[in-house]
Amino acid sequence: MGAETTSPAAYTAEVSTPGDREVVVKRRFNAPVSLVWRCYTEPELVKRWLTGYEGWTMPVCEIDLRVGGSYRYRWRNSEDGSEFGFVGTYSRVDTESRIDHTEMMEGAEDMPPSENVIAFEPLGDMTELVITMTYISAEVRQMVLDTGMTDGMGSSFDKLDELLALERH
Amino acid sequence: MNTNQLDAVFSALADPTRRAMLARLAQGEASVSELAEPFAISQPAVSRHLKVLEQAGLVVKGRDAQRRPCRLDIEAMGAAQKWIETYQQAWEANFGRMDALLDELKALPTTSTGDK
Numbered sequence: 001m002g003a004e005t006t007s008p009a010a011y012t013a014e015v016s017t018p019g020d021r022e023v024v025v026k027r028r029f030n031a032p033v034s035l036v037w038r039c040y041t042e043p044e045l046v047k048r049w050l051t052g053y054e055g056w057t058m059p060v061c062e063i064d065l066r067v068g069g070s071y072r073y074r075w076r077n078s079e080d081g082s083e084f085g086f087v088g089t090y091s092r093v094d095t096e097s098r099i100d101h102t103e104m105m106e107g108a109e110d111m112p113p114s115e116n117v118i119a120f121e122p123l124g125d126m127t128e129l130v131i132t133m134t135y136i137s138a139e140v141r142q143m144v145l146d147t148g149m150t151d152g153m154g155s156s157f158d159k160l161d162e163l164l165a166l167e168r169h
Numbered sequence: 170m171n172t173n174q175l176d177a178v179f180s181a182l183a184d185p186t187r188r189a190m191l192a193r194l195a196q197g198e199a200s201v202s203e204l205a206e207p208f209a210i211s212q213p214a215v216s217r218h219l220k221v222l223e224q225a226g227l228v229v230k231g232r233d234a235q236r237r238p239c240r241l242d243i244e245a246m247g248a249a250q251k252w253i254e255t256y257q258q259a260w261e262a263n264f265g266r267m268d269a270l271l272d273e274l275k276a277l278p279t280t281s282t283g284d285k
Contacts, residue, residue, distance in 0.1 A: 011268070013260040015253050020183035023256075027264050031271035038274065039267050045274075049266035052259060138183075142176050 020138040025131045033120045036127040037096045040118065041065050046073075055079050065093055074106065088113060096120060103133070112136040174226060178245060181225035186210065187218050191227065191241065198231065198240040 014026040029036050039045045043061040051058050052075065060074035067090055074085035085106035092100035097120055102113035114135045121128040135141035181187055190204055205215040219239060222228040226245040231238040 011264075013257050013264055015257040015260065017179055017182060017253070020180045025257075025260050027260070029264075029268065029271055031275055035271050035274045036267075039270055045270060049270050050263055051266070052263060138176055138180055142179070 019134075021135045021141055023133045023135075023141065025129075025133075027129050028123070029127045029129065030125075031127060032125055033096050033122045033127045036129060037120055040099070040120075051075070060085065065090060065099075067091060067093055069093075071101070072106070088116075111140070114140075174245075177225040178227060181221050181227055184218070184221075187222055190215075190218060190222065191246075194228065194239060194241040198238040200236045200238055204239065 011028045011030070016024045016026075018024055039049065041063060043063050046063070047058045047061045050061075050073070056075045056077055058073065059076050060072060062072040064070055070087065070089045072085065072087050074083060076083045086103050087106050087109070088102040088104060090099065090101045092098060099118045101116055101118075103116050104111065104113045114133050116134070117130075117132045119130040119132075121130065182191075186208060189208070193199060193204060193207070201212060201215060201219065204219070205212045208215065219228060219230075223230065227242055228239050229242050231240065
């Protein structure tokens with residue numbers, strides 16, 4: 001397979017909008033399912049990659065991974081101290097295979113949650129991750145995406161480069 | 170492109186028949202009857218789909234009164250595409266960090282699951 005010649009940058013996330021309320025994100029990882037699963041479910045590991053924007057950290061990451069259990073994610077902007085978070089509940093947990101959970105903005109729990117499914121597909125020594133997010137309406141999907149994810153993210157690639165440089169020795 | 174128009178674009182793209190019609194128009198303009206041909210649906214149904222695509226600004230009808238050819242509006246498609254790319258970059262930043270973390274975990278003896 002020549003795994004050692006494969007750089008992480010060889011994979012890119014595919015984003016599609018198959019319905020009017022869904023967003024699907026697909027990404028391949030050069031690691032077995034067991035490790036990708038750990039990156040998603042162990043708070044100390046999640047905190048190290050799920051930081052999104054440049055300049056954000058993840059001071060709170062609580063995961064009670066069982067059906068009926070809940071999680072709490074909170075991010076903090078080191079520049080201005082602003083914070084936001086997501087909370088939700090697990091409705092299905094198939095170890096190293098699939099997680100179903102709800103997702104709500106912290107402080108906006110009166111809004112209907114989105115329903116997310118994270119599927120971990122083994123591909124030999126690799127893993128394909130498929131995240132399906134279903135929002136309550138097309139409008140809510142648009143709002144979440146406009147406000148939540150899409151600004152100033154490109155600069156995170158710089159952080160990635162630094163991180164990779166640190167790992168390579 | 171404002172949020173309302175983007176909503177209209179994504180709603181228009183949500184239907185597989187409409188996506189197939191756009192794929193056909195990406196190859197060149199076509200009349201309503203030409204568009205209806207490959208689909209097992211009536212011409213009125215095709216016209217309804219076309220109306221949705223027109224309202225989203227994805228399809229423009231030509232002026233030729235006889236044929237009324239439909240063609241793709243590349244600019245509107247481009248805006249939707251651009252939006253998806255921006256969102257993709259957000260995920261990519263996270264996943265890039267996850268790649269580095271996975272490499273680190275793979276290098277740890279405690280997580281190895283046997284010889285490569």
